[in-house]
Amino acid sequence: MTDTRGRGMDPELPVVRLCVAGMQAEADGSAHAAYEFFRQAWNAAGDDYEACIAAHYLARHQSSPEETLRWNQECLDRADRVADERVQAFYPSLYLNMGRAYLNMGQPALAHQHFVRAAERVSELPDGQYGDWNRFAIAEGLRDTAAEAPAGGTVAGTAAPLAPVVDTGIRELQSRWCARGDLMALGLTLPAFLGYLGTDEDRLRLRTALHMLHAARRLPQDEQTALGALLGAAALG
Secondary structure, three states: OOOOOOOOOOOOOHHHHHHHHHHHHHHOOOHHHHHHHHHHHHHHOOOHHHHHHHHHHHHOOOOOHHHHHHHHHHHHHHHHHHOOOOOHHHHHHHHHHHHHHHHHOOOHHHHHHHHHHHHHOHHHOOOOHHHHHHHHHHHHHHHHOHHHOOOOOOEOOOEOOOOHHHHHHHHHHHHHHHHHOOHHHHHHHHHHHHOOOOOHHHHHHHHHHHHHHHHHOOOOHHHHHHHHHHHOOHHHO
């Protein structure tokens, strides 16, 4: 879900003002006060749209995985009832939250299904850091539940996820770059790697980033060789 300043949110709505106050309480370290603001927002909700917003924030302040799931499901159900452009940009985050909730309940298969749904709607996220953060979290969820993918299946319906040897190889190189503070190598490759959802576009973005780094010939020879081998892997061909 976008934050209260994002697309589709009216900052003048009483429910939104209460949620802003709750977010400020969170930032101040007062979880109890935040919960009370979000509870007031739920009680003040006059329609499914406002209830969707309030339920999203209430889900963040539940004491059990079961209640967290219940409020995330409530949020998703309310968005489905609204079913117009006001909630369109919410769905990647809503499915992401459902996936996390199922993962925390020890149900990775259901979690994977929701991460895939989030990936399928990632284009609806707004541009900028909020959209990037959600994309990275969705990709992380898909990686964490990759074992639950159907045999021969795909992520987001278009291309296979990274082969384990490629994923491991990139992680090992990035760990070395991190250790020596090679910010240029990290800055070029991390966004494409962390946001990899398995689409053809994602594969091209990652391959392009790795190719640019390889072509610059600025890495130590062993890393240059390892990077070349990754570029030759079938999963990035």
